[in-house]
Amino acid sequence: MTxxxxxxxxxxxxxxxxxxxxxxxxxxxLKVVGGGCSGFQYDMYFDDADPTDADEVFEAxxxxxxxxxxxxxYIDGTEVDYxxxxxxxxxxxxxxxxxxxxxxxxxxxx
Numbered sequence: 001m002t003x004x005x006x007x008x009x010x011x012x013x014x015x016x017x018x019x020x021x022x023x024x025x026x027x028x029x030l031k032v033v034g035g036g037c038s039g040f041q042y043d044m045y046f047d048d049a050d051p052t053d054a055d056e057v058f059e060a061x062x063x064x065x066x067x068x069x070x071x072x073x074y075i076d077g078t079e080v081d082y083x084x085x086x087x088x089x090x091x092x093x094x095x096x097x098x099x100x101x102x103x104x105x106x107x108x109x110x
Contacts, residue, residue: 009021010082011061019045027064
């Protein structure tokens with residue numbers, strides 16, 4: 001079964017950002033784009049456009065997630081988390097499809 005999930009912390013942060021930016025009615029789009037030293041990078045943003053018929057739409061703890069079919073093949077089964085650490089804060093993708101990552105952790109290969 002195709003699935004994208006979010007932890008409680010990630011969903012709360014996404015809802016907080018959406019509310020502060022006035023984007024609570026917009027879906028959160030997850031994409032995989034080419035780039036980085038390992039070949040692919042994650043992209044995540046509140047989309048101004050409505051989902052298309054080709055998009056997969058997931059509901060995760062009150063957040064509407066939208067993924068295009070090309071990206072979905074690389075992130076199916078991914079859990080989105082949010083971490084706040086001393087030197088790094090941000091969304092983290094726990095992706096079971098990753099075969100390798102770069103040294104800085106910002107790109108991956110599948």
